Amino acid sequence: MRIRGNVAIDLGTVNTLIWVAGRGLVLEEPSAIAVDATTGAVTAIGEAAEVLAEKEPQDIQVLHPLRDGVIADLDATAAMLNGFLRRARPHNGPLRPRALVCVPSGATFVERRSVIAALEARRPRYSARLIDEPVAAAAGAGLDLSGGAGGFVVDVGGGTTEIAAVAGWRVVRARSLRMAGNTMDEAIVHAARSNLGLILSQRAARQLKMTLGLTGGVDGWAETVGLDLAHRSPRVERVPADLVAAALEPTVTAIARSVQEMLSDIPPGLAEDVVRGKVRLAGGGAILPGLASQIEASAGIGTVVVDDPLRCVVRGAALILERRDKNVPGLAQ
Ligand SMILES: Nc1ncnc2c1ncn2[C@@H]1O[C@H](COP(=O)(O)OP(=O)(O)OP(=O)(O)O)[C@@H](O)[C@H]1O
Numbered sequence: 001m002r003i004r005g006n007v008a009i010d011l012g013t014v015n016t017l018i019w020v021a022g023r024g025l026v027l028e029e030p031s032a033i034a035v036d037a038t039t040g041a042v043t044a045i046g047e048a049a050e051v052l053a054e055k056e057p058q059d060i061q062v063l064h065p066l067r068d069g070v071i072a073d074l075d076a077t078a079a080m081l082n083g084f085l086r087r088a089r090p091h092n093g094p095l096r097p098r099a100l101v102c103v104p105s106g107a108t109f110v111e112r113r114s115v116i117a118a119l120e121a122r123r124p125r126y127s128a129r130l131i132d133e134p135v136a137a138a139a140g141a142g143l144d145l146s147g148g149a150g151g152f153v154v155d156v157g158g159g160t161t162e163i164a165a166v167a168g169w170r171v172v173r174a175r176s177l178r179m180a181g182n183t184m185d186e187a188i189v190h191a192a193r194s195n196l197g198l199i200l201s202q203r204a205a206r207q208l209k210m211t212l213g214l215t216g217g218v219d220g221w222a223e224t225v226g227l228d229l230a231h232r233s234p235r236v237e238r239v240p241a242d243l244v245a246a247a248l249e250p251t252v253t254a255i256a257r258s259v260q261e262m263l264s265d266i267p268p269g270l271a272e273d274v275v276r277g278k279v280r281l282a283g284g285g286a287i288l289p290g291l292a293s294q295i296e297a298s299a300g301i302g303t304v305v306v307d308d309p310l311r312c313v314v315r316g317a318a319l320i321l322e323r324r325d326k327n328v329p330g331l332a333q
């Protein structure tokens with residue numbers, strides 16, 4: 001049964017998504033908040049804050065309150081969540097609403113507590129429960145984990161890459177790598193600076209990553225605009241694909257190696273489920289052109305990108321919230 005007001009939240013380093021029972025996905029915004037540097041008042045959240053991030057207006061500070069998938073700034077996260085939930089307007093009935101929030105499998109006790117604290121700091125107070133992201137990702141990827149069935153998921157987000165074998169709604173083995181989309185952007189910024197003498201914004205680097213990826217896109221180059229390192233004036237530049245591929249290489253190799261190591265560590269009883277179900281790639285980083293084939297080549301088993309990878313985790317959390325199955329750890333707490 002759908003209980004009005006219940007929400008599933010994917011509180012990500014780069015993007016926050018909120019699903020509301022009975023209404024579906026209602027919010028999808030960058031995890032950013034802009035505050036007045038003098039008064040501390042919140043001036044914008046989500047997309048409206050993100051567009052200001054790299055323009056650096058005076059008196060405004062743009063914060064990304066999550067780092068590596070967990071809360072780095074509790075007050076800012078609570079204010080951002082509060083704003084998002086007000087915007088999402090879940091219809092609250094007389095019962096205390098429930099929130100199911102995804103956290104990285106490697107999150108510490110303190111980090112988990114801080115997510116709950118952020119939700120309890122608002123009115124109405126939510127009864128917050130946490131679920132490990134890989135379990136939500138597996139459900140969102142279409143794996144049916146009931147009856148002890150298992151699968152293997154890799155969620156390449158902005159701050160973390162979660163690599164996990166799951167079975168029966170539980171994590172069997174997991175590794176949270178603090179290397180993902182943001183690391184790739186930073187590597188491109190660094191490469192453009194040292195090889196082309198060009199200072200790029202993170203947004204420009206991200207665009208190059210999406211267009212060229214590991215495969216080089218359609219043209220083998222992409223145009224970008226940055227600041228000339230020597231003259232500090234704007235410069236348009238054609239960036240060659242091999243520069244971007246070389247910058248992405250260390251992160252991609254680290255992810256592929258971790259997948260391989262994790263696969264070699266699964267219990268033998270899970271091997272058939274994993275081979276049949278294939279490695280499921282989720283998260284925004286899964287869309288990186290060439291990533292799936294590189295993982296497949298090094299892992300030696302089929303690797304597929306799930307449908308709509310950016311929404312996979314919240315979709316899975318919503319499915320779990322709707323099942324209200326006692327066997328799902330997130331609901332049994
Ligand atoms: N087409 C694309 N190619 C490559 N990367 C992409 C593409 N689209 C989005 N991304 C990257 O995906 C990342 C965001 O993914 P996602 O929303 O899954 O992360 P998140 O859930 O916020 O982070 P985390 O799970 O680490 O907390 C960003 O680094 C973004 O640049």
Ligand SMILES: [Mg+2]
Nearest residue numbers: 012157283313
């Ligand atoms: Mg995520």
